[in-house]
Amino acid sequence: MLPGIGVFGTGDIVRALVPFLRAKGFRVEAVWGRTLEAAENVATELNIPFHTNKVDDVLLRKDVDLVFIICQPDLHAQIAVKALGIGKHVLCDRPAGLCQLEVLKMVHAAQYYPSLISVISHGLRFLPAFVQMKRHLEAGYVGAVNVCDVRVHCGSMIGSQFDWMCSHLMGGGILTMVGSHIIDAVSFVTGQRATRVHGMMRTFTKSTEKINGIRWIDSDDFCSFQMILDGGACVTATLNSHVADCA
Known part of the structure; x- marks a missing residue:
């Protein structure tokens, strides 16, 4: 019998994921939202029997065996560690956490409960383009990888x-939203891991027509970083969402 699923999150990914899981035979038993209203809206739209804005209300349900964590990243580690401690299987969206300490807590919890599934979702590596790229590199199509430019x-x-x-x-x-995917994709394709990293981030857009006043945007919309991999390859990545709308 397939495990019952509890979902943390109310975004577009959840709306796409729940019908897919049901088509594969899974039972989606509960959904959590940051607000009760958001959780209720998704539960009604997707016909999920239970909704809440309290984490424990989902984790303590006996009909929930596997949790999908697809909410804001600052809650990923907290929910994942607690879920594993209660005995739930965990699939968590990227990034694993916002700092090394949060990630280590998740790793230690996963190691402490080895019989439980604990997976970070890095879906980019499963795209056909990256799978094919990895095959060509392993076959020596371009020789040794010295430089990656992203x-x-x-x-x-x-x-x-x-x-x-x-x-x-x-x-x-x-x-966090794109760079985490890029780092995983580079590691997957090259078979190498980063040993040294340095970079910088900037926030160019601090307000918009609808977001201004007492609240300001401080998340980065530009990032540039470099990595040295354990196989000797050098990686340079530039991520930029500060692009003018020319429509």
Whole structure:
């Protein structure tokens, strides 16, 4: 029998994920939202039997065996560690945490309960382009990998209302949302891990027409970093969501 699922989050990914899980035979038993209203709206829309804005209300349910953590990043470590301690399997969206301490707590919890599934979702590595790239590199198509140059330019990631994407303390910003994927993809494709890293971040857009006044945007919309990998390759990455809308 497939495990019952509890979902933490109310965003677009949740709306796409829940129907997919049901199509595969899973039971989605509960949903958590930052506010009770948000949780209720998603529960009604997706026909989920239980909704709440309290983390423990989902984790303590006996019909929930596996939790999907797809909420703001500053809650990832807290929910994951608690879920593993209660005996739930965990699939957590990227990034794992906002600092090394949070990530280490998650790693230690996963190691302490080895019989439980504990996975960080880095979906970029499963895209056909990256899978094919890895195969070519392993086959020696380009020889030894010495330099990786990564450039990502996109429109603003800020919505029409102030939310966690506007705050670096809650995990917003292009480094956490895109950079975490890039770092994993580089490691996956090259088979190498970073040994030294340095970089910088900037916030160019600190307000918009709809987000101003007492609340300001402090999440990064530009980031540049370099890594030296354990196989000798050098990586340069530029991530930029500070791109003018030319529409």
